[in-house]
Amino acid sequence: MMTWRWAIRDLLRHPTRSALSLLGVAVAAALLLDMVMLSGGIERSFGELLRSRGYQLRISPLGTLPFDTEATLGDVTALTVALRRDPAVREVAPVLGSTMQGAHGAIAASLVTYGVTPTSQGIYTLESGRDLTATDTVGILLSVPAATRLGAAVGDTVSLRGRLDPQMANAGAERRVLVRGIVRFLYDAREQPSVAVALAAAQRLGGPDLTDRASVLMVRIDEASDLTAVTARLRAAHADVAVNSIDDLVAQFRLRLTYFRQLSLILGSISLVVTVLLVGTLLAITVNERSGEIATLRAIGVARMNIARQVLVQGLLLSVLGGAAGMVLGLGTARWLDAILTSFPGLPAAISFFVAEPAPLAIAAATLLLTGVLAGLPSAWRAASTPIAAALRSDAP
Amino acid sequence: MLRRLASCVVLITVLWPGHAKAQRIGIAIEQRLAEASGLAVGDTLSVASPNGGPRRPAVVAAIIEPRADPATILRKEYRVRFHLADLAELLGQPDRIDRAAILLQPGVDPDSARALLDRTAFGYELHGTAALAASSSTTFLVVSRFHRAIAIISVLASAIFLLCLMLLKVDARRQDVAMLRFIGISRRTVFIALLLEAGVIAAVGGVLGIGIAALTSAAVNAFYQQTFATTLIFSLLTWRTIVEAALLGLVLGLGAGALAAWRLVRLPPLVLWGRAG
Amino acid sequence: MTIVLDARDLERRHALEGSEVTALRGVSLQVEEGEYVAIVGPSGSGKSTLLTLLGGLDLPSSGSVAILGASLSALPDRALTRLRLERIGFVFQRFHLLPVLTARENVELPMAEMGVAPDARRARAAELLAYVGLADRSGHRPTQLSGGEMQRVAIARALANRPAILLADEPTGELDAATGREILALFRRLHADGTTLVVVTHDERVTSEASRVVRMLDGRIVD
Numbered sequence: 001m002m003t004w005r006w007a008i009r010d011l012l013r014h015p016t017r018s019a020l021s022l023l024g025v026a027v028a029a030a031l032l033l034d035m036v037m038l039s040g041g042i043e044r045s046f047g048e049l050l051r052s053r054g055y056q057l058r059i060s061p062l063g064t065l066p067f068d069t070e071a072t073l074g075d076v077t078a079l080t081v082a083l084r085r086d087p088a089v090r091e092v093a094p095v096l097g098s099t100m101q102g103a104h105g106a107i108a109a110s111l112v113t114y115g116v117t118p119t120s121q122g123i124y125t126l127e128s129g130r131d132l133t134a135t136d137t138v139g140i141l142l143s144v145p146a147a148t149r150l151g152a153a154v155g156d157t158v159s160l161r162g163r164l165d166p167q168m169a170n171a172g173a174e175r176r177v178l179v180r181g182i183v184r185f186l187y188d189a190r191e192q193p194s195v196a197v198a199l200a201a202a203q204r205l206g207g208p209d210l211t212d213r214a215s216v217l218m219v220r221i222d223e224a225s226d227l228t229a230v231t232a233r234l235r236a237a238h239a240d241v242a243v244n245s246i247d248d249l250v251a252q253f254r255l256r257l258t259y260f261r262q263l264s265l266i267l268g269s270i271s272l273v274v275t276v277l278l279v280g281t282l283l284a285i286t287v288n289e290r291s292g293e294i295a296t297l298r299a300i301g302v303a304r305m306n307i308a309r310q311v312l313v314q315g316l317l318l319s320v321l322g323g324a325a326g327m328v329l330g331l332g333t334a335r336w337l338d339a340i341l342t343s344f345p346g347l348p349a350a351i352s353f354f355v356a357e358p359a360p361l362a363i364a365a366a367t368l369l370l371t372g373v374l375a376g377l378p379s380a381w382r383a384a385s386t387p388i389a390a391a392l393r394s395d396a397p
Numbered sequence: 398m399l400r401r402l403a404s405c406v407v408l409i410t411v412l413w414p415g416h417a418k419a420q421r422i423g424i425a426i427e428q429r430l431a432e433a434s435g436l437a438v439g440d441t442l443s444v445a446s447p448n449g450g451p452r453r454p455a456v457v458a459a460i461i462e463p464r465a466d467p468a469t470i471l472r473k474e475y476r477v478r479f480h481l482a483d484l485a486e487l488l489g490q491p492d493r494i495d496r497a498a499i500l501l502q503p504g505v506d507p508d509s510a511r512a513l514l515d516r517t518a519f520g521y522e523l524h525g526t527a528a529l530a531a532s533s534s535t536t537f538l539v540v541s542r543f544h545r546a547i548a549i550i551s552v553l554a555s556a557i558f559l560l561c562l563m564l565l566k567v568d569a570r571r572q573d574v575a576m577l578r579f580i581g582i583s584r585r586t587v588f589i590a591l592l593l594e595a596g597v598i599a600a601v602g603g604v605l606g607i608g609i610a611a612l613t614s615a616a617v618n619a620f621y622q623q624t625f626a627t628t629l630i631f632s633l634l635t636w637r638t639i640v641e642a643a644l645l646g647l648v649l650g651l652g653a654g655a656l657a658a659w660r661l662v663r664l665p666p667l668v669l670w671g672r673a674g
Numbered sequence: 675m676t677i678v679l680d681a682r683d684l685e686r687r688h689a690l691e692g693s694e695v696t697a698l699r700g701v702s703l704q705v706e707e708g709e710y711v712a713i714v715g716p717s718g719s720g721k722s723t724l725l726t727l728l729g730g731l732d733l734p735s736s737g738s739v740a741i742l743g744a745s746l747s748a749l750p751d752r753a754l755t756r757l758r759l760e761r762i763g764f765v766f767q768r769f770h771l772l773p774v775l776t777a778r779e780n781v782e783l784p785m786a787e788m789g790v791a792p793d794a795r796r797a798r799a800a801e802l803l804a805y806v807g808l809a810d811r812s813g814h815r816p817t818q819l820s821g822g823e824m825q826r827v828a829i830a831r832a833l834a835n836r837p838a839i840l841l842a843d844e845p846t847g848e849l850d851a852a853t854g855r856e857i858l859a860l861f862r863r864l865h866a867d868g869t870t871l872v873v874v875t876h877d878e879r880v881t882s883e884a885s886r887v888v889r890m891l892d893g894r895i896v897d
Contacts, residue, residue, distance in 0.1 A: 006775065010774050012774075013773070014568070016660070017564055017565060020557060020564060021561050024557040024561050031551075063474075110522070270551075277558065278558060297783075298731075298755070299731055300758065300759065300787075301755055301756065301758040301760070301762075302755070302759070302783075302784075302787050303756075303787070304751065304755070306787065336546065340543050341543055343542075344539050387732075388731040389723075389731045392726075
């Protein structure tokens with residue numbers, strides 16, 4: 001039998017009907033694709049972001065996640081030395097986060113200030129200018145939003161004030177710093193005005209409360225080491241801090257995103273149901289209309305199996321064409337939906353809710369095709385069971 | 398009136414009996430924590446700051462049920478309330494707070510009060526209640542916008558589905574229509590009959606849909622209220638939603654029916670009859 | 675002579691709105707190779723029902739039909755379908771061509787089902803269309819053909835797998851007199867070329883051309 005050619009011509013026989021069905025399947029497929037991308041997209045995106053600078057572990061105050069609260073780690077110097085003693089640890093990058101007041105000329109702004117060890121940091125990438133050096137305690141790096149708010153550029157001098165005392169109406173410490181470069185902070189939200197200075201400078205600006213303290217320690221271990229074993233070892237050795245691997249953090253993140261996973265599951269299922277209904281209805285009506293043709297085919301000796309296959313191929317064709325259009329449509333709508341969801345306050349700008357990965361996409365496509373075939377099964381069965389003589393007799397004039 | 402609030406992370410461990418001699422402070426713990434740890438009013442704990450500092454014994458003075466808050470529903474942390482002075486002392490930061498709420502005298506304009514207070518000192522930011530509410534509800538506004546976008550896609554898919562169904566349904570009446578036209582029934586009458594049929598289908602489908610929505614909404618609420626142990630309502634089916642959905646369904650159904658019927662009645666009856674064969 | 679078709683004591687009863695209608699009562703018929711049999715009778719006499727039983731499109735309530743010795747009732751559906759494909763050719767009153775396929779593709783269809791290679795079936799389809807006088811219409815769809823042309827394509831399709839017997843149900847029923855004559859001429863040629871034919875018809879012209887005429891009334895063969 002000339003199955004595919006026949007199925008294509010059959011679709012073309014009723015162009016409006018077929019076009020609408022294809023459009024319906026396309027929209028359902030687009031929704032399915034989006035939901036598949038959403039279901040694990042943000043986790044993958046978050047995991048990739050955390051892994052982007054090669055630090056596999058994060059150490060934060062016990063009971064907290066990195067930068068989730070204002071709690072800080074104490075005796076950071078000693079802790080860093082102790083961590084480096086572990087044979088698997090290659091690098092420890094302390095980061096102190098606090099809010100400080102920045103000023104450039106008459107312009108003042110609240111700035112998220114990171115204290116970093118310039119030679120081993122995993123929170124920013126340089127965009128322009130130059131990075132801080134290990135001994136640079138008078139340099140500062142600005143994010144684009146911070147530079148915009150302060151009206152400052154590379155080479156300008158800005159002042160930074162920490163340990164603000166509202167009752168005394170003054171700042172406990174102030175430091176004039178030179179803008180060395182413009183950087184992109186990996187974990188910043190959109191339009192977040194952030195700056196980076198040397199850790200020691202940030203600690204001094206924070207006053208006695210922040211002496212030898214850090215918000216998080218980022219730890220890079222030997223690639224060849226067993227991450228699980230190292231994590232367990234560090235946890236045992238440092239029971240007073242929280243040691244989290246990226247997978248642990250992603251798991252915590254996943255808990256907070258249960259809603260999106262469930263929503264994607266529900267909407268994905270609905271889109272499959274819509275596909276089943278559309279394809280199923282179209283095929284049921286097609287089989288009804290074609291009962292005379294089917295009876296003819298049976299009369300001239302076409303096997304039941306081939307009749308059923310012909311109907312299934314038509315369902316498959318609808319799914320393939322609708323699915324292909326749906327993939328294109330889905331990528332467009334994913335960008336639209338992503339733009340909405342990434343406007344969540346405080347969410348790192350680098351995170352994406354909708355991530356197109358080959359494996360999930362292949363699963364979505366296979367599910368869609370299988371759905372198309374399954375939707376056609378009842379009609380295929382009915383077509384294969386057409387009573388030949390009765391159908392030929394009752395066929396329209 | 399100045400109501401001062403402080404928040405931080407504290408470590409809590411169940412205290413050994415021998416430690417209970419130090420001066421105790423009273424705390425209130427939330428119901429979830431009481432259930433998870435088997436604590437009851439009168440039990441003594443040890444509390445300490447994760448940043449170091451002394452441990453202090455604390456007595457559970459009350460078990461509270463925090464007001465249901467969608468912003469914290471997915472957070473697993475337990476909440477404990479301290480007297481402000483106790484917490485500040487525990488943190489080694491006496492006379493420090495994170496934020497304060499200010500109740501103005503009646504008649505004072507919040508914006509001018511904010512501007513005045515902003516000028517008196519720096520180091521803090523003042524936010525009007527309305528602005529704060531708007532800012533803290535941003536998350537839900539985003540979710541709401543996302544839901545609206547999904548709704549647009551769903552309505553689009555439904556409209557296409559409905560149009561397709563109507564087209565198929567009306568198309569299946571090809572011979573009936575040809576027959577009616579043969580015996581002299583006017584195009585207009587046939588069109589109205591098909592339109593009415595579409596309207597009835599859309600209306601009945603709408604009623605069924607609302608029934609399904611009510612059931613699924615109840616199921617969603619039951620599931621999430623159970624999952625998160627909360628009284629929050631997750632799916633709200635209002636009369637307005639029902640009326641809007643029913644009207645939309647009816648309009649879409651009638652529109653789809655009209656389009657499908659028009660495609661059919663404009664054809665000559667002989668064509669309808671012939672093509673059916 | 676070889677008996678191509680052997681029907682014995684055929685009965686066919688249908689359930690109709692709670693009661694039972696008997697369409698055929700004790701019909702027996704043998705057709706020899708190369709014979710041209712015309713089955714005639716008034717409407718409702720059971721001649722079309724008989725044809726569906728002879729062709730294995732329906733099974734009798736009692737009695738038996740054998741094609742070249744193979745009893746149709748004893749065959750499982752798959753084998754019966756295969757037998758129709760290989761041994762029987764059908765020509766219907768309403769042509770029943772597939773509208774989405776061209777004339778050539780319609781003729782190729784039974785051969786494709788048989789598994790004949792594309793080149794071979796294309797050549798055979800061209801040969802058959804030339805035989806029925808439609809060599810120049812092979813690329814046309816049924817909607818682009820006249821009634822007579824459609825019936826000739828249907829005949830070509832029926833001959834595609836070189837059947838042992840060709841069954842035709844009112845082959846001129848939908849055609850005007852002149853076109854009907856063309857179809858009858860084609861049947862005459864088929865007969866002359868050795869095809870075994872059983873034709874159910876109202877058309878008295880067929881009776882004059884057939885080698886044997888079987889008359890039916892009220893579900894029985896009366897002559």
